[in-house]
Amino acid sequence: MKVAIRYQSRGGNVRAMAEAIARGTGVDAVSIDSPKAKIKEPVDLLFIGGALYKFQLDPAFKEYLKDLPEDLISEAVVFGSSMLTRRPILMIQDVLKEKGIKINKQAVWSRNHPNDDLLGVIEYFAKNELTRDRSLDGLPPYMVFKRSQEIKAQREAEAAAKAAAEAEVEAQSAADDRSEEDAED
Numbered sequence: 001m002k003v004a005i006r007y008q009s010r011g012g013n014v015r016a017m018a019e020a021i022a023r024g025t026g027v028d029a030v031s032i033d034s035p036k037a038k039i040k041e042p043v044d045l046l047f048i049g050g051a052l053y054k055f056q057l058d059p060a061f062k063e064y065l066k067d068l069p070e071d072l073i074s075e076a077v078v079f080g081s082s083m084l085t086r087r088p089i090l091m092i093q094d095v096l097k098e099k100g101i102k103i104n105k106q107a108v109w110s111r112n113h114p115n116d117d118l119l120g121v122i123e124y125f126a127k128n129e130l131t132r133d134r135s136l137d138g139l140p141p142y143m144v145f146k147r148s149q150e151i152k153a154q155r156e157a158e159a160a161a162k163a164a165a166e167a168e169v170e171a172q173s174a175a176d177d178r179s180e181e182d183a184e185d
């Protein structure tokens with residue numbers, strides 16, 4: 001899965017969140033000020049975050065959001081920080097929604113600077129978001145359970161088939177070794 005992280009931060013609080021996401025995903029966190037900020041290739045999951053200043057998103061960040069190439073972005077996870085409320089999350093999501101970019105239901109908010117506990121949770125969340133089975137998205141709980149059981153059974157059958165194939169290859173090569181030894185005799 002192709003992942004990208006973009007963030008806007010004046011004081012470093014959102015940057016700390018972006019860096020936790022980077023640790024979780026193994027992808028660089030890129031500031032919107034960086035020359036590498038523009039998204040030019042398809043991205044399956046974009047982590048995008050910013051903060052609130054005087055009740056508003058940073059103007060340059062707002063422009064960046066508006067200019068995002070919606071045709072290259074399959075889904076976005078929003079993160080953000082402010083002093084009082086989760087408004088930066090909603091404001092970022094509103095711009096993305098207007099552009100028709102699919103928004104992941106999960107979002108991460110921190111009051112000012114995230115503490116170490118929250119950074120750990122963010123890192124875990126970002127990692128988990130990548131390994132989650134997306135075929136389960138949007139299903140009611142009993143269907144998720146049923147599908148999970150099917151997927152588990154399918155994975156077990158695949159693992160058993162792989163082990164059987166490996167055993168067969170091993171038996172075959174042992175038989176080949178024996179017949180080579182017989183030929184040498």
Ligand SMILES: Cc1cc2nc3c(=O)[nH]c(=O)nc-3n(C[C@H](O)[C@H](O)[C@H](O)COP(=O)(O)O)c2cc1C
Pocket residue numbers: 008009010011012013014015051052053054055056081082083084085111112113
């Ligand atoms: C100049 C300034 C204005 C701010 N205005 C607001 C605000 O209107 N509402 C709010 O909830 N937080 C406000 N904050 C708090 C920031 O959103 C918060 O500290 C955030 O973590 C900053 O992120 P950053 O360090 O990545 O820039 C303001 C902070 C600054 C420095």
